[in-house]
Amino acid sequence: MNIMLEDKNPELTPISKYGEFGLIKHLTENFSFENPSTEVSVGDDCAVINPDGKKVVVTTDVLAEGVHFNLGYVPLKHLGYKAVVVNLSDVAAMNATPTQILVSLAVSSRFPVEALEEIYAGIYMACKHYKVDLVGGDTTSSTSGLVITITAIGLENSENLIKRSGAKPNDLLVVTGDLGGAYMGLQILEREHSVFLANPNMQPEMEGYDYILERQLKPEARMDIKKALKELDIHPTSMIDVSDGLSSETLHLSDQSKVGFRIYEEKIPMDSLTVSTAEELNLNPVMCALNGGEDYELLFTIAPADFEKIRNHPDFTIIGHAVDLEQGNYLVARGSGELVALNAQGWDAFLNKGQ
Amino acid sequence: MNIMLEDKNPELTPISKYGEFGLIKHLTENFSFENPSTEVSVGDDCAVINPDGKKVVVTTDVLAEGVHFNLGYVPLKHLGYKAVVVNLSDVAAMNATPTQILVSLAVSSRFPVEALEEIYAGIYMACKHYKVDLVGGDTTSSTSGLVITITAIGLENSENLIKRSGAKPNDLLVVTGDLGGAYMGLQILEREHSVFLANPNMQPEMEGYDYILERQLKPEARMDIKKALKELDIHPTSMIDVSDGLSSETLHLSDQSKVGFRIYEEKIPMDSLTVSTAEELNLNPVMCALNGGEDYELLFTIAPADFEKIRNHPDFTIIGHAVDLEQGNYLVARGSGELVALNAQGWDAFLNKGQ
Numbered sequence: 001m002n003i004m005l006e007d008k009n010p011e012l013t014p015i016s017k018y019g020e021f022g023l024i025k026h027l028t029e030n031f032s033f034e035n036p037s038t039e040v041s042v043g044d045d046c047a048v049i050n051p052d053g054k055k056v057v058v059t060t061d062v063l064a065e066g067v068h069f070n071l072g073y074v075p076l077k078h079l080g081y082k083a084v085v086v087n088l089s090d091v092a093a094m095n096a097t098p099t100q101i102l103v104s105l106a107v108s109s110r111f112p113v114e115a116l117e118e119i120y121a122g123i124y125m126a127c128k129h130y131k132v133d134l135v136g137g138d139t140t141s142s143t144s145g146l147v148i149t150i151t152a153i154g155l156e157n158s159e160n161l162i163k164r165s166g167a168k169p170n171d172l173l174v175v176t177g178d179l180g181g182a183y184m185g186l187q188i189l190e191r192e193h194s195v196f197l198a199n200p201n202m203q204p205e206m207e208g209y210d211y212i213l214e215r216q217l218k219p220e221a222r223m224d225i226k227k228a229l230k231e232l233d234i235h236p237t238s239m240i241d242v243s244d245g246l247s248s249e250t251l252h253l254s255d256q257s258k259v260g261f262r263i264y265e266e267k268i269p270m271d272s273l274t275v276s277t278a279e280e281l282n283l284n285p286v287m288c289a290l291n292g293g294e295d296y297e298l299l300f301t302i303a304p305a306d307f308e309k310i311r312n313h314p315d316f317t318i319i320g321h322a323v324d325l326e327q328g329n330y331l332v333a334r335g336s337g338e339l340v341a342l343n344a345q346g347w348d349a350f351l352n353k354g355q
Numbered sequence: 356m357n358i359m360l361e362d363k364n365p366e367l368t369p370i371s372k373y374g375e376f377g378l379i380k381h382l383t384e385n386f387s388f389e390n391p392s393t394e395v396s397v398g399d400d401c402a403v404i405n406p407d408g409k410k411v412v413v414t415t416d417v418l419a420e421g422v423h424f425n426l427g428y429v430p431l432k433h434l435g436y437k438a439v440v441v442n443l444s445d446v447a448a449m450n451a452t453p454t455q456i457l458v459s460l461a462v463s464s465r466f467p468v469e470a471l472e473e474i475y476a477g478i479y480m481a482c483k484h485y486k487v488d489l490v491g492g493d494t495t496s497s498t499s500g501l502v503i504t505i506t507a508i509g510l511e512n513s514e515n516l517i518k519r520s521g522a523k524p525n526d527l528l529v530v531t532g533d534l535g536g537a538y539m540g541l542q543i544l545e546r547e548h549s550v551f552l553a554n555p556n557m558q559p560e561m562e563g564y565d566y567i568l569e570r571q572l573k574p575e576a577r578m579d580i581k582k583a584l585k586e587l588d589i590h591p592t593s594m595i596d597v598s599d600g601l602s603s604e605t606l607h608l609s610d611q612s613k614v615g616f617r618i619y620e621e622k623i624p625m626d627s628l629t630v631s632t633a634e635e636l637n638l639n640p641v642m643c644a645l646n647g648g649e650d651y652e653l654l655f656t657i658a659p660a661d662f663e664k665i666r667n668h669p670d671f672t673i674i675g676h677a678v679d680l681e682q683g684n685y686l687v688a689r690g691s692g693e694l695v696a697l698n699a700q701g702w703d704a705f706l707n708k709g710q
């Protein structure tokens with residue numbers, strides 16, 4: 001998958017051939033602009049954005065080699081795409097419309113220009129798909145490894161924005177799509193990579209895992225949810241994206257909204273492949289949904305009065321409800337009804353160093 | 356200087372004690388806000404900024420350990436301060452007012468929490484000094500080294516913004532402050548660090564080099580120039596900050612404005628300590644100003660009619676003028692008047708790996 005770095009082909013181009021400015025120009029020259037809010041882009045000291053009366057939302061995320069991705073099995077184009085998506089997911093979680101990104105790379109000289117072109121090809125795909133403009137960034141060498149930092153900007157009318165802080169007791173807790181798939185995809189990639197390292201002649205067994213591999217390697221930001229909610233005439237009271245696992249995101253909503261939550265184990269939406277793969281690997285599928293992370297679905301609360309509007313919609317699953325803060329945050333176990341405390345041991349870049 | 360990392364004191368706190376979210380909360384809890392445009396800050400999926408009718412400028416810069424700084428002689432607090440300043444300098448170069456920053460760190464677990472506190476203490480000092488609000492960021496582990504990426508946001512009325520692209524032939528080329536000092540400061544730091552590595556009992560000889568050491572370790576963004584220009588009733592036709600050396604910045608103005616430039620060698624402003632240190636180290640001081648970088652002064656063009664307004668101002672030096680693009684970019688040598696082509700061999704993170 002990752003031919004670029006293994007290939008000792010002397011025709012690959014060292015980054016030093018371009019220098020910093022030439023490199024940025026080279027990598028971004030085929031990017032065009034889709035947003036009238038983009039007034040000045042790459043090539044000046046700053047990008048200039050015309051908010052046209054809207055509020056500006058801004059977020060940044062770092063992806064570090066050896067922590068967030070392993071170039072042994074993550075193709076560079078997918079990495080570029082995903083680095084954009086994880087930021088746009090944060091914009092989606094504000095119910096805002098993403099408009100611009102800035103891309104910063106710290107990259108060791110072991111990467112040829114062709115490797116950066118692959119990363120930028122993925123960034124380009126994401127920009128086209130989500131209609132966002134690349135307006136700036138910085139590229140520098142690093143003494144080792146690859147660190148991608150992306151900043152995403154979105155514009156939105158003030159009344160549409162949704163924060164983490166508006167949930168009230170009795171509000172319903174709703175999640176989009178299904179959970180745990182990205183984490184299971186990672187487990188399969190890591191298993192097959194270990195097999196490959198032990199015996200490079202072994203063919204990786206990826207067949208039949210398509211859905212969870214795609215959840216891990218090519219996640220999408222749920223930009224479609226904004227429209228769906230509008231059509232249903234629902235304005236969530238709080239919202240967050242599921243980047244670190246359902247458990248930790250629920251605790252964030254709790255922390256910012258000053259409410260507790262009950263999540264019903266049997267309601268957590270999971271794809272059948274996620275469940276069967278978890279069982280194959282002797283993992284508890286519910287724990288994968290709670291603590292696995294990287295699903296980039298949206299988790300939000302709605303007023304109880306909106307129940308009928310959403311209950312049969314295929315994109316949404318009601319998984320619980322808010323309670324008074326003093327009642328804490330618990331998973332209600334299937335069958336027994338036992339309360340299991342939610343904790344933030346989710347995906348954590350400082351604990352899971354092996355990922 | 357860099358006690359934190361050398362000190363094996365077991366009371367230092369490993370980052371894993373906090374986890375990602377706890378850590379950001381811990382590091383940013385004493386930050387307060389000074390800008391009414393800051394509506395939502397750390398703690399939500401995105402920061403929310405109210406542009407209040409103004410245009411938004413945004414820029415990002417990466418500082419990588421071993422490339423942009425050497426923790427052997429750069430104190431962490433200075434590093435945090437400088438990482439903010441280099442971004443604010445880009446905002447100053449648009450003639451905009453900086454309002455918010457986002458800070459992303461990729462940091463190896465060899466750094467204790469106390470080291471990050473030092474970096475944030477420097478960031479805090481810069482936020483206070485420049486009246487900007489820290490509104491977001493991301494902190495993650497890295498497999499090695501420290502990478503700091505800062506995104507700075509500024510707001511400004513459209514008519515005040517100055518791009519790189521407005522210079523016309525016969526415009527005067529003006530620079531603030533003096534040049535080459537930061538580069539000479541770096542040479543002294545590297546010399547003394549080499550001496551220290553060879554013999555740790557040797558005391559570093561830093562005395563008498565204060566000005567150039569400060570230019571390197573604690574540069575300031577020229578936010579004061581906006582006010583000075585306004586008082587002089589001068590609106591530059593193009594502007595850029597001097598982060599990579601006078602030569603390369605002049606070529607950027609040339610490239611974006613489609614003009615050429617003549618710079619007069621004898622006009623380039625240099626501090627006497629910069630000149631004497633260059634001579635001590637057998638370096639050509641003019642080359643240090645042209646290619647040294649990191650001075651964070653502003654370089655701009657003004658209409659010829661503004662000559663009288665600026666000629667005697669202590670902050671500004673007229674160093675040359677714009678010509679037709681076909682006439683190219685040249686340094687006019689002192690005395691001989693010989694034309695020496697300007698080139699972009701300035702400070703380049705991909706070429707000067709040793710820095």
